[in-house]
Amino acid sequence: MASGLAATEERERRRQRIYATICDVPPGSVASYGQIAEIAGIPRGARQVGRALRExxxxxxxxxxxxxxxxxxxxxxxxxxxxxxxxDKLAAEEVVLTHGRVNMALYRWQPDLDELLWKPSAAWD
Known part of the structure; x- marks a missing residue:
């Protein structure tokens, strides 16, 4: 029973890290599911990002x-x-889709090391 509770708590911590990382993406920029997972400390966790967004x-x-x-x-x-x-939400932030996709070379969020190390959400448990 204790291990089930620990697993549930770990999933919730990961979900909160995912949400905090997504909140760091500035208006006018985009990030990929995999990029969010990596920055949130969940390597190869793109599907977990998708699941967190669905929830x-x-x-x-x-x-x-x-x-x-x-x-x-x-x-x-x-x-x-x-x-x-x-x-519509992306267009409101001046992110343009061309042929149904965002130009990642132009709009991809590229935080620098200071931003990653010193942001408020960097103090994760």
Whole structure:
């Protein structure tokens, strides 16, 4: 029983690190699922990032729309309601999609070492 509780607590800590890292992505920039996982200290955890985003609670303030695939595509079906909402949110931040994808060379968030080391969320347990 104790190991189940410990595993649940660890999943919650990872989820909170993922959310904190996503909140660090500045407006007008995007990050990939894998990039968020790496920065959050979850190597090869892109799927965990996707799962955490699917589990966002109602009324959250996590800028989920700034997360895209490594190739710059949105993870939703083209022209679906969530896809359109993400496109609109990105456009409001002046992130442009060309041929259905974000130009990662232009819009990819590239934090410097100081930003990663000294941000408030760097004090993870």
């Amino acid at each position: 966002l609670p109602q009324g959250h303030d996590v800028p989920w729309h700034r997360i895209v695939t490594a190739s710059g595509h949105l993870a939703f079906a083209v022209d679906s309601k969530p896809w359109r909402r993400q496109v």
